[in-house]
Amino acid sequence: xLGLLLALLLAAMVCFSEAQDQTGKxxxxxxxNIMASLADNWAKAFSxxxxxxxxxxxxxxxxxxxxxxxxxxxxxxxxxADLAMASRQIIEKEVQxxxxxxxxxxxxxxxxxxxxxITHPENRVQELTLEQLQKxxxxxxxxxxxxxxxxxPMAVITNQQTSGVALFLRTNIMENGLFTSDAGIRDLYHNIxxxxxxxxxxxxxxxxLVDAQRGAKNNLIKILGIKKDAASPAAVPSAEAVKxxxxxxxxxxxxxxxxxxxxxxxxxxxxxxxxxx
Numbered sequence: 001x002l003g004l005l006l007a008l009l010l011a012a013m014v015c016f017s018e019a020q021d022q023t024g025k026x027x028x029x030x031x032x033n034i035m036a037s038l039a040d041n042w043a044k045a046f047s048x049x050x051x052x053x054x055x056x057x058x059x060x061x062x063x064x065x066x067x068x069x070x071x072x073x074x075x076x077x078x079x080x081a082d083l084a085m086a087s088r089q090i091i092e093k094e095v096q097x098x099x100x101x102x103x104x105x106x107x108x109x110x111x112x113x114x115x116x117x118i119t120h121p122e123n124r125v126q127e128l129t130l131e132q133l134q135k136x137x138x139x140x141x142x143x144x145x146x147x148x149x150x151x152x153p154m155a156v157i158t159n160q161q162t163s164g165v166a167l168f169l170r171t172n173i174m175e176n177g178l179f180t181s182d183a184g185i186r187d188l189y190h191n192i193x194x195x196x197x198x199x200x201x202x203x204x205x206x207x208x209l210v211d212a213q214r215g216a217k218n219n220l221i222k223i224l225g226i227k228k229d230a231a232s233p234a235a236v237p238s239a240e241a242v243k244x245x246x247x248x249x250x251x252x253x254x255x256x257x258x259x260x261x262x263x264x265x266x267x268x269x270x271x272x273x274x275x276x277x
Contacts, residue, residue: 026056027043027265028082029056029057029081029082030083030085031072031075032059032072033059034068034113034165035085035086035087037211038113038208040057043055043269050268053269057085067163069087069088070162072084073097076105077103082257082262083256083270085255086254086255087113087253088164102260103260105257106262107254107255108254108255108257110254112242112243112250112253113251114242116207117224117226118193118196118212118216118222118223119196119222120196120199120200120202121197121222122202124149127225128224129226129232130228132147133173134175134177137156137169138174138178138179141154154202154203155184155199158179158206159186159188159192164251165208169206173249190211192207193212193215196221197215197220209237209239209242226247235248237249237250255270
């Protein structure tokens with residue numbers, strides 16, 4: 001009986017010690033703006049089951065022309081962030097910057113995020129083909145009448161052309177072309193949505209799925225269906241459509257952490273996110 005009591009006491013002391021180890025820990029995350037809302041959802045779910053760990057998420061950049069992924073990696077290298085969110089893989093100049101700072105960035109793929117193509121709710125256009133989207137983004141189409149809409153001019157609202165999402169669109173949809181020089185550039189996706197919600201004649205832009213669904217629910221924007229070609233059915237982005245790849249626009253996303261200094265709580269959070277993607 002005494003042996004059993006001692007064993008229970010020892011187990012309780014181990015659990016208490018582990019709980020103490022996690023108390024007051026903070027994980028600071030910065031980077032890709034398209035990941036921020038999803039990572040914030042992950043952070044809240046993780047904190048619910050790990051109340052001793054506080055997770056703080058913020059998008060990168062914050063000024064016109066900024067690249068959120070680059071800002072997140074820079075924060076990781078200068079030790080002001082524990083995790084960098086990235087909508088593209090690290091590039092050579094960033095690898096060099098990491099080496100100079102003594103960081104050893106470790107890449108963890110955590111899934112894909114749907115890119116929602118958005119417009120004003122009153123726009124009568126409901127869907128676009130990838131070819132039509134390419135012509136709109138590059139400036140070959142300048143009127144909604146060219147894609148079955150009203151005879152009204154269209155404006156393109158985008159983020160920095162070197163951001164991970166813009167690079168994905170340029171590479172996969174636009175044949176490595178550039179967005180039209182007339183495009184309006186906004187720093188954050190909620191600013192793109194705010195612009196589109198107010199602009200008449202309708203404008204067109206894009207945002208991450210989580211943010212776009214929230215905007216559509218509040219009738220600020222409308223999410224357009226996307227067709228691979230004229231003969232294909234239109235697909236609307238959803239978590240399931242991104243996962244089964246029936247929706248053609250989704251960008252791979254990553255976490256980066258410093259493998260030379262990351263604590264177990266950071267690795268636990270990353271593993272938690274991987275199970276939910």
